Amino acid sequence: MATRTRASKQTLTLLSALAAKPSQWHYGYALSRETELMSGTLYPILMRLEDRGWLETQWETSEALAEGRGGRPPRHMYRLTAGGRAWATEALSAARATSKSKSARATLKPARQHPRIQLGEPGLERA
Amino acid sequence: MFPIKTMPEISNSEKRAPESRQQNASQKFISFAFGKIVSLWPADSRDWALAMQAELPQMESTQERLHWLAGGIMSLIKAWWNHLVYGGNPKEATPVKLPGIAAAILVLLAISSFALPGMRQGMVAVFDTWNFSRSYLNSAELQKMGREAEQNRDAATLAFVAMRLPEAAPDKVRWADLAVSLDPSLTWVYFQMADTRKNSLAGFSDRVARLQKWDPQNAVPLLMEAEQSFDSFASTSNGGFAVWMSSRDYQEHVTEISKHPEWTSTMDKAFGAPHFNDYQNERFNLNLAVQRRYGMNRPVDLVFSTMAARIPNLANVMSYARWITYQGTQREAAGDNSGAAGYYWRAAHFGQRMQLESSSDGIERLVSFTVIQNAFEKLKNLYERTGRTDEARYAAFELDNTKAAKATFRENNWRFAEAASIPAWSALMIHVSSLLILVTALLSCVSVIWLALRIGGVAESHLASHRGVCVISRVAPALLVSSIALFYANYFPYLRAFGLASPRFAQNLTSTFGGLLQVPFFFSHFWTYGRGGVYFWTGALVLGCFAVLILLIRMPARRKLEKQIA
Numbered sequence: 185m186a187t188r189t190r191a192s193k194q195t196l197t198l199l200s201a202l203a204a205k206p207s208q209w210h211y212g213y214a215l216s217r218e219t220e221l222m223s224g225t226l227y228p229i230l231m232r233l234e235d236r237g238w239l240e241t242q243w244e245t246s247e248a249l250a251e252g253r254g255g256r257p258p259r260h261m262y263r264l265t266a267g268g269r270a271w272a273t274e275a276l277s278a279a280r281a282t283s284k285s286k287s288a289r290a291t292l293k294p295a296r297q298h299p300r301i302q303l304g305e306p307g308l309e310r311a
Numbered sequence: 312m313f314p315i316k317t318m319p320e321i322s323n324s325e326k327r328a329p330e331s332r333q334q335n336a337s338q339k340f341i342s343f344a345f346g347k348i349v350s351l352w353p354a355d356s357r358d359w360a361l362a363m364q365a366e367l368p369q370m371e372s373t374q375e376r377l378h379w380l381a382g383g384i385m386s387l388i389k390a391w392w393n394h395l396v397y398g399g400n401p402k403e404a405t406p407v408k409l410p411g412i413a414a415a416i417l418v419l420l421a422i423s424s425f426a427l428p429g430m431r432q433g434m435v436a437v438f439d440t441w442n443f444s445r446s447y448l449n450s451a452e453l454q455k456m457g458r459e460a461e462q463n464r465d466a467a468t469l470a471f472v473a474m475r476l477p478e479a480a481p482d483k484v485r486w487a488d489l490a491v492s493l494d495p496s497l498t499w500v501y502f503q504m505a506d507t508r509k510n511s512l513a514g515f516s517d518r519v520a521r522l523q524k525w526d527p528q529n530a531v532p533l534l535m536e537a538e539q540s541f542d543s544f545a546s547t548s549n550g551g552f553a554v555w556m557s558s559r560d561y562q563e564h565v566t567e568i569s570k571h572p573e574w575t576s577t578m579d580k581a582f583g584a585p586h587f588n589d590y591q592n593e594r595f596n597l598n599l600a601v602q603r604r605y606g607m608n609r610p611v612d613l614v615f616s617t618m619a620a621r622i623p624n625l626a627n628v629m630s631y632a633r634w635i636t637y638q639g640t641q642r643e644a645a646g647d648n649s650g651a652a653g654y655y656w657r658a659a660h661f662g663q664r665m666q667l668e669s670s671s672d673g674i675e676r677l678v679s680f681t682v683i684q685n686a687f688e689k690l691k692n693l694y695e696r697t698g699r700t701d702e703a704r705y706a707a708f709e710l711d712n713t714k715a716a717k718a719t720f721r722e723n724n725w726r727f728a729e730a731a732s733i734p735a736w737s738a739l740m741i742h743v744s745s746l747l748i749l750v751t752a753l754l755s756c757v758s759v760i761w762l763a764l765r766i767g768g769v770a771e772s773h774l775a776s777h778r779g780v781c782v783i784s785r786v787a788p789a790l791l792v793s794s795i796a797l798f799y800a801n802y803f804p805y806l807r808a809f810g811l812a813s814p815r816f817a818q819n820l821t822s823t824f825g826g827l828l829q830v831p832f833f834f835s836h837f838w839t840y841g842r843g844g845v846y847f848w849t850g851a852l853v854l855g856c857f858a859v860l861i862l863l864i865r866m867p868a869r870r871k872l873e874k875q876i877a
Contacts, residue, residue: 213366213379223363223382228389231359241362259369260362 191275194221195229199272202239202264209242209261230262238268337373341380348383353394359386374864395782410759410784417788418755424795432608432809433802436824437745439611440831447615448475456605457486466494471601474504474594475616484514491521497597498525499590502535503621515539529588530664533581534623540574541627552626561637568634578631582661587668589675591620599813610809614824625678628665632658632682639689648697652690659686659709680717687713738826740801747794751787758784 191199197219202210216226233239244258264272345364352360363383370376424430448456453472460468466489473487483504491498501518516539523532544567545553555563568575598616602609639654662682669675687710694703758780765777808823 211366211369212362213369222385223366223379224385224389225382227359227363227382227386231356231386231390231393241358256368257361257365259365260358 191279192229194219194225195233196276196279197221198226198229198233199264200276202262203269203272203276206264206269209263211259211261215262233264233268238265238271239263240265240268335373338376341373341376342367344380345383348380348387352387353390355394356390359390410762410781410788414785414788417792418759421752421755421788421791421795424792424799427799428608429802429806430795430799432610432806433741433798434745434748435608436610436802436805436827437741439609440742440828447612450476450480454480454482457482461486461489464493466490466497467597468601468604469493470497470500471597474500474597484518487518495525498522499593500597502531502590503594505535505621526588528584528586530581530584530661531587531589531623533577533584534627537574537577537581537631538624538627540571540577541624541630544571544574545626545630556626556630561633564630564633565637568630575631575634578627578634582631582635582657585664587661587664589620589622589669591617591622591669594620595813610805610820610824611828613809614821614828617821622669622675625674628678628682632661632685636685636689643693648693652693655686655689655693659683659690662686676720677717680713680720683713684710684717735826735829737801737804738830741798741805741827742830744794744798744801748791748798751791751794754783754787755791758787 198215198221201215201219212223212226212230215221215230216223219226221229230239230241234241240263242261244261345360345367349357349360349364360383363379363386367376367379370379425434453476456468457472457476459465460472469486469490473483473490476483476486487500487504490500498521501522505515505518516536519532519536519539522535526532545556547553553567555567558564595613595617598613602613635654635658639651639658642648642651642654659682662679665679666676666683669679687706691703691706691710694700694706761780762784805823805827808820
């Protein structure tokens with residue numbers, strides 16, 4: 185249901201991370217590091233986004249696990265749905281417009297890249 | 312297929328050999344704790360707990376895992392909240408459950424419980440202990456009662472008010488006089504309305520004379536007269552004792568006391584009086600009768616009034632008991648054994664009357680034991696020395712009896728202190744349930760008003776705040792009724808103690824409600840009462856050490872990250 189809900193600063197940060205590579209699947213831990221959101225904040229937001237149909241979730245398949253990483257459980261993956269992308273674009277645009285005012289500037293903190301990503305480790309750009 | 316290799320953390324994890332990682336104790340603990348989180352997570356959304364758990368192997372440091380665990384606990388709480396509010400359904404699909412008939416019945420039940428006099432009494436008693444200034448009738452209330460009683464010619468209320476008004480109150484003595492003229496059986500109020508140490512009541516001597524005339528067999532009105540004299544030479548202006556009173560050399564006492572024959576003469580009459588009544592029972596009965604007549608139903612006020620009841624000046628009693636014992640030893644030294652025995656017996660008889668007839672179970676009784684013990688010790692020695700074996704045996708028996716009674720008295724007081732932990736727990740439950748009643752009553756009212764104001768705003772029903780209020784309005788009445796039940800179950804013995812209140816059970820009433828008073832007293836005197844300060848600083852020190860420890864643990868992780876960046 186396309187209800188208009190005001191997005192929090194944390195939700196906007198997560199949306200900007202998810203919307204940066206919308207077709208790609210994301211992992212919880214990677215999102216946590218990228219957005220600097222604590223897991224206790226991140227997961228309830230993910231759960232809420234999924235409830236509203238804005239987030240698609242999927243468990244890793246057994247084929248993926250078989251590719252040399254045995255011994256660990258399958259992981260949960262996330263990406264925005266079409267509706268979620270539309271809402272994210274709208275919410276982020278609205279937030280950017282608001283950020284012009286001094287008081288709201290802080291709410292649009294861009295998702296900080298992980299230091300290792302900034303260092304340009306080989307292979308990371310493929311993500 | 313999903314391109315897993317492109318995920319950065321997977322690239323990193325590939326560099327590690329999972330099997331080479333040693334499962335240290337902290338990892339085991341975190342894995343175990345996460346297992347518990349998964350098992351406690353609501354079944355309808357447990358996948359999210361598993362999702363969080365599945366990320367654990369990706370973390371390198373214990374610190375990260377601990378943060379993840381803390382997040383897991385927080386998410387668990389939020390998941391349960393959502394489960395309770397939405398019942399496991401997607402938020403938009405869940406119909407808003409407004410409070411139903413059950414909530415209305417519970418609210419009505421809660422309101423009707425206040426129709427019980429015991430419930431109202433209990434709440435008033437608890438509020439009285441929370442605010443000591445309202446726990447005792449104030450001057451304005453007393454003045455109002457006094458004026459009404461004067462119009463109605465109500466002697467008991469006039470005596471009640473006169474007894475409680477401060478000495479400076481202009482109507483205090485006038486209302487006492489009016490009460491006594493209306494009902495002479497209330498003459499005892501002249502003793503209970505006067506301050507023990509000051510005796511500065513207007514027309515004091517005249518009132519003491521009236522009291523002595525009304526109750527001529529009683530030692531207490533005579534003690535009251537002697538106290539005025541005693542205060543003049545044994546006390547300082549600031550209420551302390553004169554220097555000679557603390558001197559170890561009894562000759563100094565003798566020198567000072569010899570200068571005041573008026574005091575020794577009055578005390579002699581008091582020690583010879585056949586009865587000892589400090590009018591505590593009369594005071595208690597009057598308090599209870601007036602409280603019940605006015606429908607006050609305030610046990611804490613009654614307890615405070617009982618605790619504040621006047622008793623004779625015990626320093627005065629002890630000084631004279633010591634004085635006549637000294638007179639006896641002087642007679643013994645002069646060879647007048649019969650005269651010496653007379654002094655000792657006078658002290659012993661007075662102590663025995665005080666012990667038997669005093670209604671106080673406190674220090675008054677302890678003083679009477681001391682007076683009796685000292686007197687019989689002298690008598691035993693005197694009779695043994697003079698070869699009067701039978702009298703010596705009797706004195707020895709009385710001496711042993713008094714020592715045993717004194718020890719039992721002290722032990723009982725100690726036992727009471729030990730047993731007080733039981734009423735203290737029940738008192739704590741009463742205070743906690745009172746607090747719960749207030750909070751849940753407030754939540755019930757606010758949530759119902761909130762819903763009533765927004766009942767048309769169905770479009771907002773998806774908002775968490777609206778759903779939260781709906782949950783509160785359904786849950787709070789149930790909690791309110793449970794709190795009331797808890798309160799009433801714990802307050803019942805207090806209610807019974809107040810219902811049975813009589814002079815005979817006055818001590819029970821004081822000790823029962825004393826427990827109720829202890830709890831707020833502890834919190835309001837946290838720094839000075841018991842070891843509150845010690846506990847606080849110990850806690851602060853432990854928390855400080857814990858914070859330093861966390862910083863020390865985090866430092867290597869930071870250095871590691873800095874190295875990686877470098």
